[in-house]
Amino acid sequence: xxxxxxxxxxxxxxxxxxxxxxxxxxxxxxxxxxxxxxxxxxxxxxxxxxxxxxxxxxxxxxxxxxxxxxxxxxxxxxxxxxxxxxxxxxxxxxxxxxxxxxxxxxxxxxxxxxxxxxxxxxxxxxxxxxxxxxxxxxxxxxxxxxxxxxxxxxxxxxxxxxxxxxxxxxxxxxxxxxxxxxxxxxxxxxxxxxxxxxxxxxxxxxxxxxxxxxxxxxxxxxxxxxxxxxxxxxxxxxxxxxxxxxxxxxxxxxxxxxxxxxxxxxxxxxxxxxxxxxxxxxxxxxxxxxxxxxxxxx
Amino acid sequence: xxxxxxxxxxxxxxxxxxxxxxxxxxxxxxxxxxxxxxxxxxxxxxxxxxxxxxxxxxxxxxxxxxxxxxxxxxxxxxxxxxxxxxxxxxxxxxxxxxxxxxxxxxxxxxxxxxxxxxxxxxxxxxxxxxxxxxxxxxxxxxxxxxxxxxxxxxxxxxxxxxxxxxxxxxxxxxxxxxxxxxxxxxxxxxxxxxxxxxxxxxxxxxxxxxxxxxxxxxxxxxxxxxxxxxxxxxxxxxxxxxxxxxxxxxxxxxxxxxxxxxxxxxxxxxxxxxxxxxxxxxxxxxxxxxxxxxxxxxxxxxxxxxxxxxxxxxxxxxxxxxx
Numbered sequence: 107x108x109x110x111x112x113x114x115x116x117x118x119x120x121x122x123x124x125x126x127x128x129x130x131x132x133x134x135x136x137x138x139x140x141x142x143x144x145x146x147x148x149x150x151x152x153x154x155x156x157x158x159x160x161x162x163x164x165x166x167x168x169x170x171x172x173x174x175x176x177x178x179x180x181x182x183x184x185x186x187x188x189x190x191x192x193x194x195x196x197x198x199x200x201x202x203x204x205x206x207x208x209x210x211x212x213x214x215x216x217x218x219x220x221x222x223x224x225x226x227x228x229x230x231x232x233x234x235x236x237x238x239x240x241x242x243x244x245x246x247x248x249x250x251x252x253x254x255x256x257x258x259x260x261x262x263x264x265x266x267x268x269x270x271x272x273x274x275x276x277x278x279x280x281x282x283x284x285x286x287x288x289x290x291x292x293x294x295x296x297x298x299x300x301x302x303x304x305x306x307x308x309x310x311x312x313x314x315x316x317x318x319x320x321x322x323x324x325x326x327x328x329x330x331x332x333x334x335x336x337x338x339x340x341x342x343x344x345x346x347x348x349x350x351x352x353x354x355x356x357x358x359x360x361x362x363x364x365x366x367x368x369x370x371x372x373x374x375x376x377x378x379x380x381x382x383x384x385x386x387x388x389x390x391x392x393x394x395x396x397x398x399x400x401x402x403x404x
Numbered sequence: 405x406x407x408x409x410x411x412x413x414x415x416x417x418x419x420x421x422x423x424x425x426x427x428x429x430x431x432x433x434x435x436x437x438x439x440x441x442x443x444x445x446x447x448x449x450x451x452x453x454x455x456x457x458x459x460x461x462x463x464x465x466x467x468x469x470x471x472x473x474x475x476x477x478x479x480x481x482x483x484x485x486x487x488x489x490x491x492x493x494x495x496x497x498x499x500x501x502x503x504x505x506x507x508x509x510x511x512x513x514x515x516x517x518x519x520x521x522x523x524x525x526x527x528x529x530x531x532x533x534x535x536x537x538x539x540x541x542x543x544x545x546x547x548x549x550x551x552x553x554x555x556x557x558x559x560x561x562x563x564x565x566x567x568x569x570x571x572x573x574x575x576x577x578x579x580x581x582x583x584x585x586x587x588x589x590x591x592x593x594x595x596x597x598x599x600x601x602x603x604x605x606x607x608x609x610x611x612x613x614x615x616x617x618x619x620x621x622x623x624x625x626x627x628x629x630x631x632x633x634x635x636x637x638x639x640x641x642x643x644x645x646x647x648x649x650x651x652x653x654x655x656x657x658x659x660x661x662x663x664x665x666x667x668x669x670x671x672x673x674x675x676x677x678x679x680x681x682x683x684x685x686x687x688x689x690x691x692x693x694x695x696x697x698x699x700x701x702x703x704x705x706x707x708x709x710x711x712x713x714x715x716x717x718x719x720x721x722x723x724x725x726x727x
């Protein structure tokens with residue numbers, strides 16, 4: 107079997123300390139996987155002078171000390187790593203599957219979205235109603251079923267501390283897509299499950315935001331005070347490459363899990379998983395089923 | 405050693421040199437926006453140059469000192485006063501026990517750095533004492549100062565020398581108009597050629613939204629992006645990209661108007677095209693620009709950025725060797 111070489115990445119100097127690398131202009135699982143693999147290898151090399159290695163959805167960024175490593179040496183290294191990653195026989199990633207419980211259509215995001223209705227495309231309904239409508243789904247229930255029915259890759263962590271961007275693991279023709287608000291809100295509840303473009307996210311802190319709001323999770327994902335047993339010393343739960351399954355929960359379950367989180371006793375359901383990109387490309391639904399199985403067997 | 409916050413000032417926060425290694429998880433470096441002035445204030449006192457200080461933006465705080473303490477104020481020209489008596493900038497002076505330290509209105513620059521002998525004592529978070537307010541991390545309870553707060557200081561390793569002053573050539577002079585050097589790139593190729601030229605030809609004005617996250621600029625022409633079929637996942641506005649990382653110092657132009665320069669409390673990523681990055685040697689100046697002052701951008705290449713970086717390092721070396 108012959109495969110075409112992937113298009114060359116685009117390297118751009120961001121002044122004297124940052125290198126920006128665009129793997130692909132459009133979002134694809136392959137571009138994300140390539141950026142993640144290159145940055146993982148770069149981290150393993152532990153070259154002197156590298157300060158921050160930041161994978162993103164279809165690009166990545168490196169902060170370096172130009173007094174210790176030159177931009178050209180860094181670019182040469184990254185081109186070599188890119189070729190190495192492309193030449194791999196098996197494109198696999200050992201990662202974890204995480205279940206995120208979500209109270210969809212909760213009272214807190216509902217109150218917030220009503221306050222900012224003048225900034226929304228469709229002031230007559232809720233964000234869920236709008237998302238269902240523009241994705242050709244009959245109602246909010248159907249949208250929730252689609253959102254919680256397939257796994258997601260954490261393709262980037264950022265914007266603010268610990269916020270995961272998630273990319274749905276389904277073929278492109280089945281991707282949910284929802285535009286951001288017309289004008290950003292000045293408020294979003296903490297742990298809101300949001301949506302913008304082809305990405306779902308979880309707001310780690312209360313604050314401004316432009317993504318549609320669908321629900322809220324009781325699961326803490328950012329822990330600056332160090333009280334959550336499932337979050338390590340980095341204070342941040344998610345890592346790029348994590349696989350997420352959203353599980354719709356009712357209000358009673360939300361209240362119980364929220365009480366556990368407030369008492370520092372919340373434990374998410376997590377299982378180890380070996381992801382294979384080629385297997386996924388051949389049969390995404392089969393891989394999605396495996397993800398659900400490992401989680402439920404756990 | 406206890407210090408009581410009587411008035412917090414406009415936006416006063418504990419900062420040091422900042423934290424590294426967490427930007428890939430969305431935690432920005434934070435730290436003093438004008439690192440050179442922060443270091444200068446510490447070096448005057450004989451502190452470690454990265455000791456925690458108070459960064460005081462535009463309107464300074466009012467602080468009551470329980471015990472006598474040596475302090476130094478560098479950066480913006482906001483003259484300190486002890487019980488209403490004026491004190492020199494860029495010079496070590498003593499605040500007597502029970503006295504109140506306050507500040508005059510700012511005459512030039514935007515941020516003054518108040519260092520105390522020993523440095524401020526708050527727990528380190530992810531390797532730094534710097535406040536990151538968006539994430540509620542570091543500093544004092546992860547937020548700017550409030551009236552009623554109590555600050556404590558660490559014990560100095562050696563006594564400070566009252567009257568020790570920055571040599572004249574090492575004192576920065578703040579203007580009302582700034583020239584910032586920028587390496588064009590990242591998504592600059594998505595701009596129309598005339599917009600690219602105009603960005604560097606026009607004079608911009610700093611908007612009132614100018615804080616530790618970023619500086620918004622107004623007054624220039626709206627920039628046009630090239631027409632294109634939106635890439636999958638990018639969003640429909642021509643200034644949108646598939647969400648990516650933002651370098652500190654990068655300039656984004658949402659919908660083509662009002663460019664934003666990200667600074668040390670930056671959002672770490674997002675979906676707006678960046679058209680260039682302010683060189684590291686000029687980032688301290690950005691933190692000293694007041695709202696309504698003017699900025700022009702000058703396009704430079706990597707070699708020029710590295711030359712400016714060496715000059716900046718020479719200045720830091722001179723600060724470390726001052727008498």
